[in-house]
Amino acid sequence: MADNSLAVEFAGIPFKNPFLLSSAPPTMDVRHILRAARLGWGGAVMKTVTEEPTVDPRTRLGVLRKNGKAIGMNNIELLSREPLKTWTDDWIPKIKREAPEDFVFVASMMSGPEPGGWTSLAETMSQTGADAIELNVSCPHGSPEKHMGAFIGQDPTLVEQVSRAAKKGTDLPILVKLTPNVTDIVPIAQAAAKGGADGLSAINTVESLIGVDVETATPLPIAYGVDKTEQLSTYGGYCGPAVRPIGLRVVSQIAKAIPDIPISGIGGIEDWMSSVEYLMVGARTLQVCTAAMWYGFSIIKTITEGIVKFMERKGYKTLDEMIGRALSKITTWTALSKLPPVVGRVIENRCTGCKECVGACADGGYVAIQMREGIAVINPEKCDGCGLCAVVCEYDAVAFVHTD
Ligand SMILES: Cc1cc2nc3c(=O)[nH]c(=O)nc-3n(C[C@H](O)[C@H](O)[C@H](O)COP(=O)(O)O)c2cc1C
Structure with a gap:
């Protein structure tokens, strides 16, 4: 099989393989991103920055297990702890200098409902050497309380406005990262496209309450109130293999409704098969967070080798031959035969x-x-x-x- 069988083009950017680390702890700093670049990831989306650096609660991760094995994770972490300036003046230039030339670096940013903040952040990001910019309008916790994140991503008018505002500040491709916490993803995706988005990323985490410590009647993950002693918690974002069915549904719905817009699939991708599933429902690139956190960056090797083996077995020569291949087989319930033999x-x-x-x-x-x-x-x-x-x-x- 040709060496470039995993190559794909996304919003005008060539990728050597479709895999990016998604915006999350694995992309929290220059050290993490350069390590991933050296291990063969196609790209990375940096941990989201906004005007103010984040200070996080502790603890902030919770887990759902089945027979001892983690199947889903929830987090109440917010955005980058480092100020924007560290990224723009130091880390992004270093990543662009030291990562392999074909490694794609995507800046991730968030601002409030006022369009001006998005234009100005996009202007700043375009001067860093980033290859594209992802707009985080989808964080389900913390941000909505400040009229940011999913507060914007749940409102098609705001999504269109901030997409247009970010476009105004840059010539780089703009990806809009969508929240699954909406009744219908299609009008939101259409609004992003109307605002000028060059691509869509889906999904961010699913709003959740991961569990309760029944011994102490305390919701999980256990964090602390402002007095630093009272144990409290809050709603968080659910991710990992358990959310894959939601990611596949969202990606396929967008791909069917807006066939021309490239989609970066996210949510529970952890091996070659889950990757191929996302490709077959229309994703062109694939972002990974939880699996990289649980199993480390070197999973890129087994995942890419697994896809190549699958392609050889099935006779696929390029990813493009697989992308969207399952879409025409998703129909309405009404169109299904009832009680076939x-x-x-x-x-x-x-x-x-x-x-x-x-x-x-x-x-x-x-x-x-x-x-x-x-x-x-x-x-x-x-x-x-x-x-x-x-x-x-x-x-x-x-x-x-x-x-x-
Ligand atoms: C601890 C944690 C922090 C995250 N922080 C961000 C963030 O800063 N920006 C963002 O766009 N998504 C963030 N995400 C969401 C992930 O990028 C991704 O969309 C989500 O986890 C689903 O992918 P997965 O199932 O592979 O984890 C975060 C996820 C986790 C678990």
Whole structure:
């Protein structure tokens, strides 16, 4: 396979591969970004800056686990702790000097609902050597209280205004990073495009309350009130594999509604398969935060090797051949055939006889599964083809067959 099989063009910028670190702790400073650049990432979006540096609460990360394994993370962290000047005068020039030439550096910035702040930040950023600018109108915590972040990203009029204002201050491509915390993403995405956005990034985190410490009746993550002793918490942003279905839905809805605008897919990307999923629903580049935080920057190697192997197996020569390939198969519920002749069948050599599917089908389904000689057997007369047995089967031992 050609060396440049992962190359892709996004808003006029060539990428050697579609992977960027998203704006988050992995891009908090020059050291992190240069390390990622050397390990082969296609680019990075710096931790968002605004006019005032952030001071964060502690602790600020929470986790959702299943059988001990983290499946989702929530954070109440805000923006860059370093003043804008450190980025513009020191860090961005150093990154541009020392990172490989084909590494794409995206500046990330946030201002309030007044358009002037966006124009002036964009002017400042354009003088740094950055390759593009991402507008953060999507942070769901802290910022909305100050009429920033998702406060703007939930209002199409404001999204259009700030996109236009940022465009006014720069010739660089502008990406608008969208929040999933809206009823309908399409009018928001259209507003960004109308304001002149050259690309869209989706999604930022999903507003959440990750859990409660039931021993002390304290919501998580446990932070402290202003007296520094009272344990308190607040709503945060949810990310990681658990939010992937929301990211895929949002990206596909934008791609279907505005086919011409390039989309940078974000949300739970952690391996080659989740990457290909995002490409197939229309993303052209892919941003990663949680997986880089949990497993380190070197995951870029296994992810890119995995995609290349998949492309070889399927005969894809370029990413463009995969981008948007699943979109035409997303239709409306009304357009789906009702009760087609589809039933489940157990793949015998995978079935361990654990009986999970039997119990699930008895109480949550159509009482269609019985054990026979240690193997689950699905009665096609009773099976409704709902898919519950496959949901609870850890061994991928159920296939659905069309009986016509
Ligand atoms: C601790 C933390 C801090 C974040 N800070 C920012 C930020 O400053 N700006 C921004 O646009 N997104 C920020 N994000 C959101 C991520 O860039 C990303 O959109 C989100 O985590 C979903 O991707 P993931 O599932 O790969 O983590 C942050 C996420 C986390 C976990």
